[in-house]
Amino acid sequence: MSTLAGSIDQPVNDAASPGRASRFAPCVPVLPRLLVPAAEQWVATTRGRVVLDPYSWMQAVHWVVASGCYRPSRSHGPREMGRTAIRTAQLLMELSPCRPGVDYLARRLGVTERTAQYQLDMLRESGLLVYVAKGTRVRGERAKASEFAWVIPVEFDVALGVRVAGAGSGRRVVGIAEAGRAAMALLGKRASRKVRAARTKVASKVPVTAGQAAPDDRELEVVQGVDSASVAVCRCTPMGGGCCTSAADGLTRLPSETDVASGKPMSTAAKKSTNAGRGARTLNKVGRRFQLAAELVRQVPWLRRAVVARVAWMVREVADAGWSAEEVVAWLAMVEAPKRGTWQPTGLLGHRLRGMTQMPGWRTPAERAVQVEQWRDSKVAARARHDRTSSEWTLTDWQSPAAGAVGRLVDAAFAQVRQTGVQEVQELELFTQDQDGLVDLQQLTREDVRELRALGQQDPEVVLLAIREFGEDYARRLYTHGLVDQVLRLQHTGRMVIHQPWRSA
Incomplete structure (x- = not known):
């Protein structure tokens, strides 16, 4: 423990450092400054300890973001770690091995590739990530993404009084000071929850980072953006000295007085659908038109090239009057069908159905039923059933080709027919x-x-x-x-x- 106490960097230059140190670093007088040089951002040269448990690593991530110990030294890019940094860490903890591509992070986070690269840089500079193998981009070869290892900074162990044993990056935890148990338990509660993207319409009431919150309200207000229904699994500190005391089913929210006075139920869960026990939905006027049009396109040969939507518009009058497809086909069979089809089948259909709802003998369903029976008994209906697939219905009015050679071929084909x-x-x-x-x-x-x-x-x-x-x-x-x-x-x-x-x- 004594060897680690001397490795703390310069404290953060802030007027509120003594007050924040009592909250985020109960075992040291001032908050440390986190800024790892590039030479120490490798697994062989890091001063932190490598961990394999993503839960313990997320505790350290939340501590770095909430305490504000890290400030980027560059003159461009983000000025502090926030919600996006935590979401990036959540994606990294899902990978094994931790070899993320910048394009993959940008796609999952919904940000640009430059922003994703900034988040990786900040996690490395704060001592939370180190290189295992740096990515390569060689001409003619497949590009390789960098592989990282999860690291807990030595400043985290010193600030919270975590006792470790061993040397190098393979140190292990053997205990924790009594003063750091409460902070460690609260960090464990935060680490067990999933941080989601910030809402764009409603302003968040929780401060995004420690730098944006007031000094008196920074008591481990880590950016969370979690829904109230997320499960907070009760997990202990490394030595089992502390545990979250909140309910496992998340926060308990009471209804407002207005809702209680109005008689609304206390449960905010979504109501069950009232359509579960209801039968099949009935078609409206437009649905019946399209249903009749689709049946006519299937049954009437010279309508096979027509668009169902246009046919539905042409049959709107008879469909609204309650005509069936068989009744329409029976009426169309009374007039000789075009032998070679038509270029405008919907126009021909509209012309033949115009005023049909007022035609004597076709006004009532009983009259139409008689007409359908007569049509069924006729030879026209029998021939239509047997000849429904005849190719003569699909022929259109043909014009002779302008080219002489093609015309001679066509004449020879017609002579053969x-x-x-x-x-x-x-x-x-x-x-x-x-x-x-x-x-x-x-x-x-x-x-x-x-x-x-x-x-x-x-x-x-x-x-x-x-x-x-x-x-x-x-x-x-x-x-x-x-x-x-x-x-x-x-x-x-x-x-x-x-x-x-x-x-x-």
């Missing part, structure tokens, strides 16, 4: 053998069925032709479920190539 149409008519004659246009599959021989199925595997258009003309059930009986499902999946992809691909001009 026309020739394919003639072949489809010839293939259709294989099926139309009776007045209903259907072939009795029982009359076909096994060789005929195999030939038709082989033809369907080679050319999917034959299967699609059977689906369009005779229905999906008939096609599945003739070509099997697997082949029909495969052809329909190809139609859904929209990437089916008829015959041969385009050749370059």
Whole structure:
């Protein structure tokens, strides 16, 4: 202990030094001055003791910040250690090994890289950090961050009467003076709490640092900024001579007289949501419009290229009147759909739905239900169900290309498509053998069925032709479920190539 007493630097030049010494340094007459030179900022040359317990190290950090023993010597940057320094120390205590990058600290603290570098410099100059290995930045190699070790300054041990044994940076604590137990217990209480960033809207009532507080109100008012619900774990001093006596669940806050008089409950906890037992939320007017628009885009082929928001605006009148998607589709089916699609599907939809809510036979839900039943029984609805994935709905009005070479390729492709149409008519004659246009599959021989199925595997258009003309059930009986499902999946992809691909001009 005697060897450490002589290592205290010059005291702080302040009129309030004697008063502050009794609070922050009960075992010495004046507060020491902390300013470690660069030569002593290494683990091999430091006068402090290296610690592995982050809790003990945070006690020393709070003591340095609260006492104001350290003042930076530089002419630029922060003039004292404060809240940001404590938050930086909290990040460093989470790292093992302690090798922080400046960009990492800046991102976690929400500050600039220069500010993060200033905080590391102040922690080293105050004797709380020392270099284990200094970072390197060599051209052509990966940059390395500096590695630090946690150190408790020798001034901290002397000021609080901490007795140590051993020599060098590996000294260990063996006791503490009676005068320093109260201060050590309060530092332990502060070290167990988490300091957060200062609020920007509400001014903090706690002094940020010892230099900003009045001399009479500096009794270990360390910057904390903690929420009242944070858990303060009761921890003892190094020798177990003191312990925090506050409740483990944080500070106890009583309600104001105004709240008590008004009948408000004392608990400030958030109220439970009243929506927990409530069922599914009902859609409002706008939600019903968008729901109807999305269903129409899925069901009406020539609306597949339309934007749901625009369709919702066009169907606002019928949606507000309570129309369903099936009722709208039934009305649209009464007018022939565009064979090659349209460039403005939402405009066409708005034109066809204009004034529909006042149309006779469609005004009430009962009348619309009758119209829907009639539509379901019609051949138009059956064809729409079977031909919903037909590619003819997605075609738009086409203009011939200006380039002559491209025009010749297009003409050749159209001629090939026309020739394919003639072949489809010839293939259709294989099926139309009776007045209903259907072939009795029982009359076909096994060789005929195999030939038709082989033809369907080679050319999917034959299967699609059977689906369009005779229905999906008939096609599945003739070509099997697997082949029909495969052809329909190809139609859904929209990437089916008829015959041969385009050749370059």
